[in-house]
Amino acid sequence: MAMESPSPYRGYVEHDGVLHCEGVPLPAIAEAVGTPVYVYSAAMLRAAARRMKAALDGLDDPLIAYAVKANPNPAVLHVLAQEGLGADIVSIGEYAHAVDAGMAKDHILFSGVGKTREEMEKALTGGLLQFNIESIEEAHDLSAVATAMGKTAPVGLRINPDVVAGTHEKISTGQADTKFGIPGEQAMEAFRTARALPGLDVTGVTIHIGSQLTSLDPLETAFTRLGEVIRALRHDGCDLSLADLGGGLGVDYGPDQPDPPSVEAYAAMVKRVTRDWDIRLAFEPGRSISGEAGVLLARVIRIKPGAKAPWLIVDAAMNDLMRPALYDAYHHIVPVEPRGEPASYNVVGPVCETGDTFARRRIMQRVEPGDLVAFRTVGAYGAAMSNGYNSRPLAPEVLVDGDRWAQVRQRVDLAEKSAMPLPDWLEN
Numbered sequence: 075m076a077m078e079s080p081s082p083y084r085g086y087v088e089h090d091g092v093l094h095c096e097g098v099p100l101p102a103i104a105e106a107v108g109t110p111v112y113v114y115s116a117a118m119l120r121a122a123a124r125r126m127k128a129a130l131d132g133l134d135d136p137l138i139a140y141a142v143k144a145n146p147n148p149a150v151l152h153v154l155a156q157e158g159l160g161a162d163i164v165s166i167g168e169y170a171h172a173v174d175a176g177m178a179k180d181h182i183l184f185s186g187v188g189k190t191r192e193e194m195e196k197a198l199t200g201g202l203l204q205f206n207i208e209s210i211e212e213a214h215d216l217s218a219v220a221t222a223m224g225k226t227a228p229v230g231l232r233i234n235p236d237v238v239a240g241t242h243e244k245i246s247t248g249q250a251d252t253k254f255g256i257p258g259e260q261a262m263e264a265f266r267t268a269r270a271l272p273g274l275d276v277t278g279v280t281i282h283i284g285s286q287l288t289s290l291d292p293l294e295t296a297f298t299r300l301g302e303v304i305r306a307l308r309h310d311g312c313d314l315s316l317a318d319l320g321g322g323l324g325v326d327y328g329p330d331q332p333d334p335p336s337v338e339a340y341a342a343m344v345k346r347v348t349r350d351w352d353i354r355l356a357f358e359p360g361r362s363i364s365g366e367a368g369v370l371l372a373r374v375i376r377i378k379p380g381a382k383a384p385w386l387i388v389d390a391a392m393n394d395l396m397r398p399a400l401y402d403a404y405h406h407i408v409p410v411e412p413r414g415e416p417a418s419y420n421v422v423g424p425v426c427e428t429g430d431t432f433a434r435r436r437i438m439q440r441v442e443p444g445d446l447v448a449f450r451t452v453g454a455y456g457a458a459m460s461n462g463y464n465s466r467p468l469a470p471e472v473l474v475d476g477d478r479w480a481q482v483r484q485r486v487d488l489a490e491k492s493a494m495p496l497p498d499w500l501e502n
C-alpha cells in the first residue's frame with residue numbers, strides 16, 4: 075500500500091509495509107532511542123532550501139535567512155548552513171546557534187520586539203547584517219548601546235502594514251493591534267528619528283505578517299504597501315539597500331487542510347511586486363524550510379473506550395508537540411506499520427489536561443497497543459516549543475541522512491535534581 079508522502083521530496087516512504095525516513099526504517103530509531111522522538115530528514119531540508127533558492131533565481135543576490143526559532147537544532151542548522159542559508163534570529167542564544175552552525179555573520183538578521191541591551195551588545199560585538207528594529211524606543215536603546223561601544227549598528231525598521239493574514243490569531247503579526255513593528259503611517263517619522271540617531275546606520279525596511287499563510291493575497295497587499303513606503307522614504311532622502319520580506323509561507327499539513335501556495339508561486343508574486351524596487355531582497359522562511367522534514371514518533375500506550383470514539387493514548391503529549399493545544403493545529407497521524415483497516419480515535423497524550431488532545435474522532439488506520447505512530451509535518455515549531463510540563467523529559471531528536479542516522483539531541487531530563495537545588499534550610 076502506498077503511503078502519501080510530502081511531494082516532491084519523498085523523504086518519508088513505506089517499504090515492505092514499514093514507514094522509512096529516507097533509507098532508515100523508523101522502528102529501528104524508536105527501538106534504539108526510545109519514544110517519543112523527533113526525526114528529521116536531511117534530504118528534505120536540503121530539498122526545501124534548494125527549491126526556494128531555485129524559485130528566487132533571477133533576483134539580485136537574495137538572502138534566505140532561515141528563521142531559527144522554527145527548529146534550532148544544531149544539526150538542522152548545519153545542514154541549512156551547508157546550503158548557504160543565513161539566519162533570522164530572535165535571541166542571542168539563536169545567534170550563537172547560527173554562528174556555531176557556520177552561518178555567515180553577514181547573513182544574520184536579528185528580529186524581535188524585546189532585544190535587551192545585553193543582546194544588542196553581544197550581537198554588535200559578534201557582527202551581523204542588520205538589526206530589525208520594531209519601535210523607536212528600541213532604536214534609541216540600540217543607538218545608545220552602539221555609541222557607547224564606539225560602533226554603528228546597521229538597522230532596518232519593521233513596518234506593520236496592517237493587513238489581516240488570514241491565519242490563526244496567535245500567529246498573525248501584521249495587524250495594527252499586535253505588538254509588532256511600526257505602524258505604516260508613522261514610518262516616515264520613525265525613519266527620520268532613527269536616521270538622526272548617532273549610533274545607527276539605517277539601511278533597510280522589513281515586514282512579517284504572520285505564519286502558516288495559505289493565500290498569497292495578504293502577502294501581496296503587505297509587499298505592495300511596503301513598496302509605497304520604500305518609494306516615500308527614498309523621496310525623503312533615505313538610502314535603502316535591503317528590503318526584508320519576512321517569512322510566513324504555509325506548508326501542507328495533510329488531507330482536507332488548506333493547500334498553501336507553492337514557493338514558485340510565492341517567488342513569482344514577489345518578482346512581480348518588487349520588479350522596480352531596485353533593492354536587495356531578504357526572506358525569513360522557517361516553517362516552509364523545516365516543517366515537512368520532521369516527524370514525531372510515538373508509541374501507543376493503550377486504547378481506552380470512549381463515549382464517541384476510543385481514546386488512543388500515545389506516549390507523546392502536548393509538552394512534546396504544543397501546536398494542537400496552542401493553535402488547534404492539525405497534524406496528520408499515520409501508523410508506522412499500517413494494518414490497513416480504518417478506525418476512528420481521539421488521539422491523546424498522558425498529560426493531565428483535556429488540552430492534551432492531538433485529534434478528535436480522527437479517521438486513521440487501526441492500531442494496537444505497542445504500535446508506533448508518526449505525527450507528520452512537525453519539523454517546525456515542534457521540538458522547538460517542547461517543554462517539561464508534567465515533569466516529562468524533552469524528547470530526543472534524530473537526523474537521518476540517506477542510510478545514516480544520529481541522535482542530535484539527548485532526552486533532556488528537566489526533573490534532574492542538580493538543576494533544581496533545594497535551599498539548605500529545606501533539606502532534611
Ligand SMILES: *Cc1c(COP(=O)(O)O)cnc(C)c1O
Pocket residue numbers: 141143144162185186282284285286320321322323358359360361362454
Ligand atoms: C516566526 C518568524 C519568521 C518565520 O515564520 P514562518 O512562518 O516559520 O516562515 C520570520 N520572521 C519573523 C520576524 C518571525 O517572527
